[in-house]
């Protein structure tokens with residue numbers, strides 16, 4: 001058990017001792033001047049792991065996604081994504097500002113879009129219409145509960161994208177979790193996409209950083225966009241050194257996070273007033289609601305904190321996320337605290 005059982009996000013993890021050691025030893029240069037050996041190594045290793053030609057180290061998942069959207073959409077173009085997509089809802093409207101694209105969202109089931117509906121929403125060529133330029137998928141899908149987008153669905157959407165000449169981007173902030181849960185190879189999961197953004201700081205314990213991968217041409221243009229956005233980092237090898245530990249040492253252990261999320265979810269099942277759909281608990285994220293008691297949520301946050309448990313509520317839903325800085329004992333502590341609150 002940890003001093004504090006922090007279930008707010010898998011972004012809250014601190015760098016591991018191995019990461020701190022890797023930072024101290026990292027060979028450094030200047031990335032904007034094109035001579036950052038450790039950042040370059042992370043980019044190459046990630047591209048190789050995901051089966052793409054090139055990679056770009058960026059400060060955040062948001063920047064990875066937004067560079068990809070700007071690569072694929074001209075101002076006024078439209079993209080199709082799932083209604084709860086992070087790119088659409090949780091990136092502060094960046095796609096309207098940066099790519100100046102507009103969104104045609106699709107209501108999915110557990111984060112999964114129906115390919116026939118996506119196809120229906122592609123705009124016909126007509127001077128009055130925005131041009132549909134891009135389909136994006138999120139895997140795992142955060143707002144749907146860390147749910148996995150099945151490979152058949154990824155392939156069916158890829159087929160639609162190809163038939164209509166659209167680009168295809170994956171927000172793979174937690175692709176690692178889908179990979180560990182399904183056993184499907186990362187290369188196979190990434191093959192249908194033009195670009196993929198993966199995060200090193202969600203569940204893999206890096207303090208900062210994401211990598212956008214794709215074709216050499218897209219990534220070189222992306223490097224230019226990254227600089228425009230102020231994402232050109234100088235001795236970025238300090239952070240990339242942690243990223244290398246993330247992708248080489250931290251992926252397989254995500255299965256422990258999934259087991260802890262399952263234990264947490266099962267513990268909630270049957271607790272007074274809690275509505276939690278167990279079918280959505282496929283990886284490391286849980287959402288649940290406690291209808292009619294929203295007015296008490298602020299007070300509950302405080303009561304949880306008194307018991308060294310941190311959770312988040314977003315609108316009407318609570319969210320708890322497991323990661324390498326919480327273990328089975330933290331799960332037990334959280335369940336005891338919640339039981340105490342709910343009676």
Ligand code: TLP
Nearest residue numbers: 009011060061062063086090142171173
């Ligand atoms: N998600 C954060 C919050 O913004 C909700 C979290 O705590 O889960 N794609 C997905 C699917 C994400 O969940 C996130 C972060 C991002 C992209 C953006 O990553 P960052 O925060 O590094 O910009």
